[in-house]
Structure formats: structure tokens, C-alpha cells
Amino acid sequence: MTVTVAAAERLIRIGEVARGAGVSVRAVRYYEQQGLLIAERSPSGQRLYRQDAIPLVRFFQQMFAAGLTSRRIAELLPCWDSGHTDAEQRAMLRAERERIQAKIDDLQAALDHLDEVIAVTDTHP
Amino acid sequence: MTVTVAAAERLIRIGEVARGAGVSVRAVRYYEQQGLLIAERSPSGQRLYRQDAIPLVRFFQQMFAAGLTSRRIAELLPCWDSGHTDAEQRAMLRAERERIQAKIDDLQAALDHLDEVIAVTDTHP
DNA sequence: CTAAAACCTGACGCTAGCGTCAGAGGCAAG
DNA sequence: CTTGCCTCTGACGCTAGCGTCAGGTTTTAG
Numbered sequence: 010m011t012v013t014v015a016a017a018e019r020l021i022r023i024g025e026v027a028r029g030a031g032v033s034v035r036a037v038r039y040y041e042q043q044g045l046l047i048a049e050r051s052p053s054g055q056r057l058y059r060q061d062a063i064p065l066v067r068f069f070q071q072m073f074a075a076g077l078t079s080r081r082i083a084e085l086l087p088c089w090d091s092g093h094t095d096a097e098q099r100a101m102l103r104a105e106r107e108r109i110q111a112k113i114d115d116l117q118a119a120l121d122h123l124d125e126v127i128a129v130t131d132t133h134p
Numbered sequence: 135m136t137v138t139v140a141a142a143e144r145l146i147r148i149g150e151v152a153r154g155a156g157v158s159v160r161a162v163r164y165y166e167q168q169g170l171l172i173a174e175r176s177p178s179g180q181r182l183y184r185q186d187a188i189p190l191v192r193f194f195q196q197m198f199a200a201g202l203t204s205r206r207i208a209e210l211l212p213c214w215d216s217g218h219t220d221a222e223q224r225a226m227l228r229a230e231r232e233r234i235q236a237k238i239d240d241l242q243a244a245l246d247h248l249d250e251v252i253a254v255t256d257t258h259p
Numbered sequence: 260c261t262a263a264a265a266c267c268t269g270a271c272g273c274t275a276g277c278g279t280c281a282g283a284g285g286c287a288a289g
Numbered sequence: 290c291t292t293g294c295c296t297c298t299g300a301c302g303c304t305a306g307c308g309t310c311a312g313g314t315t316t317t318a319g
Contacts, residue, residue: 022265022266022316023266036306036308053314053316054266054267054314054315055265055266055315056267068247073305075240075241078304078306079306099252102248102255103252106245106249109241109244110245112199112241113238113241115199118196119200120238122193123200124231127227130213130219130223147296148296149294149296158278159295160276160279161276163297164277176285178297179285179296180297181296181297198276203275203276204275
């Protein structure tokens, strides 16, 4: 039988978050400034994060790569922070989904185009 | 039997290029500044383009969307302007191809991630 | 205790693909 | 000839996600 004793999670500092997520310390501070990642503060003022900040930062990176702005991500954060979502947020989720899908299609077209060129330049150098 | 009489192609001005390709006039001038699109000049100094400038500009847009810089595009232009390509250019083509493919994979992962969130927020609003 | 490493708050810099404004000339129509 | 649209050359502005330096405090290793 296992008992959960409200294990006081070990808090980590900004450097560990940055290394863990593969980004710069500056980037993590920037995310806070944009309202994406709220940190506790130690008595001396240092930022303290829970360990799930690391996958969260990775997720931000993924969304950035998908073309979302930090503002958009901030607006959508409630969708998986809490389970609560309103109609507007769900609509935004769908809209972003469509944007990403369209972007994938564009990239695939560009890839096909490049592949044609590669084929030509290979057989006909 | 058909005879090609070196038909003096009708040259078009910058506005027609821009409208035809769906970009701004400013963008077309920018492409020239970056060495992507060389235009003839009328006696009064106006830019004159051949009609294939329109698909060419569309192609630039596609490459920009795929994350290529104007410098890269300029370096790769010989690959389909002429049929001539050297080993370095073919390597660059392949490298860009891989970059785009990796980007597509990233986007697909982001899309899957978003779809999960959408599924959750739909069944559990 | 001390030196190194990590952290803090500003604040300016950078890139890339244009947008935009200023001021001046070109061109077909009426 | 003039009205109105198109084009020209600079040249500064903008956005977004950080990089980077300055100057100072804090934490950690030995």
C-alpha cells in the first residue's frame, strides 16, 4: 500500500530548467515576461520552478516552431493548465490546428518542388 | 509545322508582377535588391519583367515559407535557371530538403499534440 | 573564508522580410 | 493639359524571440 504524503516537490532553479529543456536562461526569463511561465521566488529573489516546468518549456518551443506567438500560447494555456475551456478558447485551438495543417501542406509542396529539382540536377548534372 | 519567330515577349511592369504573384510591389523590389530577380529597365528607369517572373516570385514565396533565406535562394538559383549545378549546390539542395523534412516532422508532432488537447477539451469541457 | 559559478535587473542589439512615408517623375485618358 | 494612377529612389519603422553586455547579489565548492 502506498501513501502520498504531499511530497514537497523539489524546486529547481532557472539554469536547471534551461539545461533540461535545451534553451537559454534568457529564453526562460523571456517566457516569464510574456506570462507563459510563472515562477515562485526564493527569499533572495531567485526564480524557483517545479520540475514540470521543463516539459512545459519544451512544449513552448514546439508551439513556437509551429508558428504560434507567445501571446497566443498564453491565451491557450488555460486549456491544459486546468481542464476548463470556454467556447472561444476551443475555437482558437481549432484555428491554430488549421493553420498548422495548412503550413504542413505548404511545406510538403515546397519539398516536392525541391525534390523535382534534385531529381533533375542529379540525372542531368 | 510551327516556326518560332523569336516572338518579342510582352514585358510587364512591377505592379502586374506583384498582383499576379499576390505580393506587394515593395516585396518585388526587395527581391531584386537581394539578387533574386533581375529586371530590365525602360528608358525612363521603370522595371520591366518577363512574364515568367510571376511564377518565379510565387516560387520565392514558397521557399520563404519553407524557411529558406533570400541568400540561400540566390545561391541555389543557378540550379534551375541553367541546368548547370556543381557538387556544392547539389549538397545545399539536399541539406535544405532535410531541413524542410525535419520541419514537417516537427509540425506534425505539434499538430498531434494539439489534437490531443482538442480531444480532451471537447469530451471534457 | 574565498573564489568560481549561478542568478538578478535593466536595457540595447540583432535579423529578415517586408510596411510605410516622403518627394519626385512617368504615362494613358479625356 | 491635367487628372489620376503607376513607378522611382532613399530611408526609417516594425515584429518576435531571444543574444549580449553591464553592474551587482547569491549560492556553492574547496
